[in-house]
Amino acid sequence: MKIPSSIWTLLIGILLTLVSLWYGQNHDLLPKAASDEASLVDGLFNTMMTVSVGIFLVVEGVLIYTIIKYRRRAGDDKDGLPVHGNVPLEILWTAIPAIIVIGISVYSFDVYNEMGGFNPHAVHEAPMTPQAMKMPGAAIAATLTDTPASTKPNLNQEKSDEAMQDPATAAVRNADQIPQKQNAPGVGSVAPTIGPTPDKEGKPPALTVNVTGLQYAWIFTYPETSVTSGELHVPVGREVQINMTANDVIHAFWVPEFRLKQDAIPGRQSEIRFTPSKEGTYALICAELCGPYHGAMRSQVVVEKPETFAAWMKEQQVASNETLNQAIAVNPAELSPADFLAPHTHNMGIQPEILHQIHN
Amino acid sequence: MTQAQVQEKANIPAEIEEPGIRKWWEYFTFNTDHKVIGIQYLVSTFIFYCIGGVMADLVRTELRTPEVDFVTPEVYNSLFTLHATIMIFLWIVPAGAGFTNYVLPLMIGAKDMAFPRLNALAFWIIPPAGLMLIASLVVGDAPDAGWTSYPPLSLVTGQVGEGIWIMSVLLLGTSSILGAINFIVTLLKMRAPGIGFHQLPLFCWAAFATSALVLLSTPVLAAGLILLAFDLLAGTTFFNPTGGGDPVVYQHMFWFYSHPAVYIMILPFFGVISEVIPVHSRKPIFGYKAIAYSSLAISFLGLIVWAHHMFTSGIPGWLRMFFMITTMIIAVPTGIKIFSWLGTLWGGKLHLERPALLFAIGFVGTFVIGGISGVMLAAVPFDIHVHDTYFVVAHLHYVLFGGSVLGIYAAFYHWFPKMTGRMLNEFWGQVHFAFTIIGLNMTFLPMHKLGMMGMNRRIAQYDPQFTFLNEICTYGSYILAVSTFPFIINVIWSWMYGPKAGNNPWNALTLEWMTASPPAFENFDKPPVLATGPYDYGLENAREGVPLSDAEPILSAGTNSVLRANPDEPYPAIAAETDER
Numbered sequence: 001m002k003i004p005s006s007i008w009t010l011l012i013g014i015l016l017t018l019v020s021l022w023y024g025q026n027h028d029l030l031p032k033a034a035s036d037e038a039s040l041v042d043g044l045f046n047t048m049m050t051v052s053v054g055i056f057l058v059v060e061g062v063l064i065y066t067i068i069k070y071r072r073r074a075g076d077d078k079d080g081l082p083v084h085g086n087v088p089l090e091i092l093w094t095a096i097p098a099i100i101v102i103g104i105s106v107y108s109f110d111v112y113n114e115m116g117g118f119n120p121h122a123v124h125e126a127p128m129t130p131q132a133m134k135m136p137g138a139a140i141a142a143t144l145t146d147t148p149a150s151t152k153p154n155l156n157q158e159k160s161d162e163a164m165q166d167p168a169t170a171a172v173r174n175a176d177q178i179p180q181k182q183n184a185p186g187v188g189s190v191a192p193t194i195g196p197t198p199d200k201e202g203k204p205p206a207l208t209v210n211v212t213g214l215q216y217a218w219i220f221t222y223p224e225t226s227v228t229s230g231e232l233h234v235p236v237g238r239e240v241q242i243n244m245t246a247n248d249v250i251h252a253f254w255v256p257e258f259r260l261k262q263d264a265i266p267g268r269q270s271e272i273r274f275t276p277s278k279e280g281t282y283a284l285i286c287a288e289l290c291g292p293y294h295g296a297m298r299s300q301v302v303v304e305k306p307e308t309f310a311a312w313m314k315e316q317q318v319a320s321n322e323t324l325n326q327a328i329a330v331n332p333a334e335l336s337p338a339d340f341l342a343p344h345t346h347n348m349g350i351q352p353e354i355l356h357q358i359h360n
Numbered sequence: 361m362t363q364a365q366v367q368e369k370a371n372i373p374a375e376i377e378e379p380g381i382r383k384w385w386e387y388f389t390f391n392t393d394h395k396v397i398g399i400q401y402l403v404s405t406f407i408f409y410c411i412g413g414v415m416a417d418l419v420r421t422e423l424r425t426p427e428v429d430f431v432t433p434e435v436y437n438s439l440f441t442l443h444a445t446i447m448i449f450l451w452i453v454p455a456g457a458g459f460t461n462y463v464l465p466l467m468i469g470a471k472d473m474a475f476p477r478l479n480a481l482a483f484w485i486i487p488p489a490g491l492m493l494i495a496s497l498v499v500g501d502a503p504d505a506g507w508t509s510y511p512p513l514s515l516v517t518g519q520v521g522e523g524i525w526i527m528s529v530l531l532l533g534t535s536s537i538l539g540a541i542n543f544i545v546t547l548l549k550m551r552a553p554g555i556g557f558h559q560l561p562l563f564c565w566a567a568f569a570t571s572a573l574v575l576l577s578t579p580v581l582a583a584g585l586i587l588l589a590f591d592l593l594a595g596t597t598f599f600n601p602t603g604g605g606d607p608v609v610y611q612h613m614f615w616f617y618s619h620p621a622v623y624i625m626i627l628p629f630f631g632v633i634s635e636v637i638p639v640h641s642r643k644p645i646f647g648y649k650a651i652a653y654s655s656l657a658i659s660f661l662g663l664i665v666w667a668h669h670m671f672t673s674g675i676p677g678w679l680r681m682f683f684m685i686t687t688m689i690i691a692v693p694t695g696i697k698i699f700s701w702l703g704t705l706w707g708g709k710l711h712l713e714r715p716a717l718l719f720a721i722g723f724v725g726t727f728v729i730g731g732i733s734g735v736m737l738a739a740v741p742f743d744i745h746v747h748d749t750y751f752v753v754a755h756l757h758y759v760l761f762g763g764s765v766l767g768i769y770a771a772f773y774h775w776f777p778k779m780t781g782r783m784l785n786e787f788w789g790q791v792h793f794a795f796t797i798i799g800l801n802m803t804f805l806p807m808h809k810l811g812m813m814g815m816n817r818r819i820a821q822y823d824p825q826f827t828f829l830n831e832i833c834t835y836g837s838y839i840l841a842v843s844t845f846p847f848i849i850n851v852i853w854s855w856m857y858g859p860k861a862g863n864n865p866w867n868a869l870t871l872e873w874m875t876a877s878p879p880a881f882e883n884f885d886k887p888p889v890l891a892t893g894p895y896d897y898g899l900e901n902a903r904e905g906v907p908l909s910d911a912e913p914i915l916s917a918g919t920n921s922v923l924r925a926n927p928d929e930p931y932p933a934i935a936a937e938t939d940e941r
Contacts, residue, residue: 029812041741052732059728062702063721072709079898080643080708090647097695101688108739117677249513250607256814259745261672266512267601268674287748287816289506292433295819
């Protein structure tokens with residue numbers, strides 16, 4: 001019995017759909033999801049994978065079929081049928097990819113919004129600098145390098161300065177300070193942000209951590225407790241905001257299990273918010289080429305129970321106080337005047353150059 | 361009489377007195393013949409390809425184990441920086457220019473390029489620029505900030521190496537701008553009488569779209585690099601944050617060229633595939649106009665997608681959405697091309713023994729993987745996860761190796777008889793194809809998983825859990841290295857001793873086949889005429905009722921609606937002729 005081709009097409013279509021759906025859900029290509037954001041991204045990826053497998057199988061299937069069916073038989077030197085085109089078919093295969101990409105765009109938009117990435121108001125609410133508006137063109141240009149007026153204290157700058165004063169850090173860093181630009185859309189400087197998820201809009205995060213990237217380490221500081229650490233500890237299920245910047249070159253903060261990545265750019269601050277959802281220890285990887293030992297720039301993110309986190313925090317506070325006492329008790333005689341005065345001059349707003357002149 | 365015979369009868373003179381066989385040393389001169397320049401481009405870029413390939417294998421050898429144990433991390437960074445720079449600026453981009461140089465004037469019936477000396481200049485910039493770049497590795501201070509050369513990193517690594525890199529890329533960019541100007545003017549002004557845009561082979565459309573893109577985007581890269589050079593050498597702070605500069609501005613300027621560069625690297629080979637598939641499957645190209653205009657659409661859209669390289673960098677949320685949508689939309693014209701090629705293959709008589717067709721089919725089959733992962737990368741939330749990982753490495757190699765390089769090989773096998781007058785050995789071509797496809801998929805397929813699982817790119821040491829997949833990639837890269845040997849030997853041997861090809865070994869219809877092989881100086885005896893469309897294969901067995909597209913209305917008048925154009929008539933003769941019917 002000859003089976004009509006339309007039935008074959010239908011059967012193949014059903015089979016393709018089933019295979020795509022199965023593989024899209026069972027590909028095992030991603031590490032486990034350990035944040036609320038990660039499960040959203042995984043849903044999007046699974047959908048794209050389903051569609052992709054379908055398209056891949058159709059194209060490769062047609063290729064293999066034509067190779068077998070339409071290969072030239074020995075002795076056949078004739079040409080094929082002169083089919084130049086088929087307008088309905090061409091419209092169809094233009095429309096299908098168009099609909100697919102629009103669908104994926106809308107879904108991506110939704111996921112991105114759920115993650116807290118899409119926040120158009122943030123840009124409009126950013127203050128315009130009143131001086132800049134009154135100035136003629138040249139003067140506006142001159143302000144480009146300045147930090148635009150902002151009422152918020154720039155925590156990253158402080159942390160970055162503190163890191164600079166750590167002798168171990170200063171030894172490998174040039175001491176030039178990098179002015180931090182905060183939100184200033186007028187000069188093209190906008191803090192790259194993945195903000196609060198829509199349900200947490202307007203609420204402060206449960207925990208804020210400042211992160212400084214430098215060749216080849218991450219420094220984490222907890223502004224509420226002044227704890228400084230080489231690894232990131234966060235309580236499970238609480239929303240964390242990371243404010244990051246870099247001291248030397250561009251680094252990127254990436255935790256594969258959180259599906260989150262953000263460049264830490266010297267001269268800017270970037271922010272991401274996320275909610276870790278599974279306890280465990282995950283690798284924190286620098287994803288942006290930052291020098292020869294880029295591959296070694298790794299740290300750990302420890303997601304733990306709130307109690308364990310509190311205990312860790314306490315331990316760190318005690319430890320850091322001890323170090324501070326030691327430092328003050330032991331070191332002054334060995335320090336140069338500039339080094340010794342550095343924390344104070346910073347607080348008083350005195351530039352190192354001026355101090356140098358006065359001292360001489 | 362087949363269409364090929366009709367076309368040949370109209371054009372090939374009964375006896376060609378002096379086919380353009382050249383002395384070997386002519387290829388080492390400052391010749392202004394576009395054919396000599398084309399071959400100069402192809403041979404020298406292939407040598408750079410081999411050098412870049414050796415670097416890739418050194419990189420992969422380092423990555424065979426998780427530890428840093430083969431080269432130092434500094435050398436490792438220089439190796440991948442040079443590998444990428446060479447492959448992009450000294451292999452794929454100029455190889456595309458090489459084919460365009462050789463074939464474009466022949467296809468449009470011109471005697472040469474519009475500006476032959478500019479053409480020679482454009483080529484002769486390349487070897488010194490390339491040698492300078494490679495020499496930096498030998499003198500011990502090679503660029504090692506990645507081919508993107510992002511400041512501030514590029515400002516704090518070696519000054520000499522970075523300076524050499526900037527100078528070299530500036531020169532190569534200049535070369536491609538000069539080439540693009542020449543291609544555009546040649547296409548607009550040098551077509552033989554009677555050849556309108558809709559009679560052009562699709563390779564010419566692709567060359568036009570590519571050249572437009574080069575002209576619009578390369579100057580922006582040049583500007584960025586000059587500013588970077590000021591920062592590096594003169595201490596300015598355009599991009600240096602210690603003086604208030606903004607490193608993100610560099611990224612915008614860099615990607616404004618370097619994303620279109622991907623299309624500069626792939627569009628010419630879209631054109632090649634549109635030539636190879638109809639000839640070797642003996643069918644008219646399916647959807648001529650759709651393919652032609654989709655090249656222009658890709659060219660235009662290619663200019664407004666650059667920021668998708670910066671989704672994790674410093675751009676605001678709404679801008680990420682804009683660039684996500686433009687990036688996704690590029691999938692539509694690209695999809696049109698892929699489906700049209702499938703439509704062309706469908707119902708043809710596929711000469712599968714010919715390596716040109718094998719590579720073209722391989723192109724469609726592997727490029728589609730790169731295209732699909734490209735759409736995934738356009739989706740912002742997923743890109744945030746995989747940006748700067750091996751997933752991106754896999755994607756770009758599927759596009760540039762599985763696409764461009766396979767396209768270059770298809771073009772080599774297709775036009776070799778025209779360029780040298782001799783045939784390549786088919787068996788060794790098939791061996792070459794088999795090794796390339798196996799090596800390519802073995803090297804790059806596992807990288808998708810590596811990236812998603814958490815292996816970032818540009819690292820000399822990695823998490824030991826990724827060892828097994830990295831070993832597969834490394835052995836795959838060795839297979840790729842081996843795959844070039846049959847090709848190199850085949851080309852050299854066939855060029856000297858291969859069987860004579862004749863003027864038109866594939867029975868093709870485009871004008872480059874309507875002259876001697878290799879073509880004489882100034883290409884044609886007399887201005888060529890179009891006796892058929894470029895892809896009118898199989899018209900003699902057209903049945904009643906076979907739909908012919910409106911792309912070629914004149915063909916519906918029946919077989920042998922020949923001699924549409926007459927060299928003595930002005931160029932809009934075709935429209936008048938159609939009206940008369």
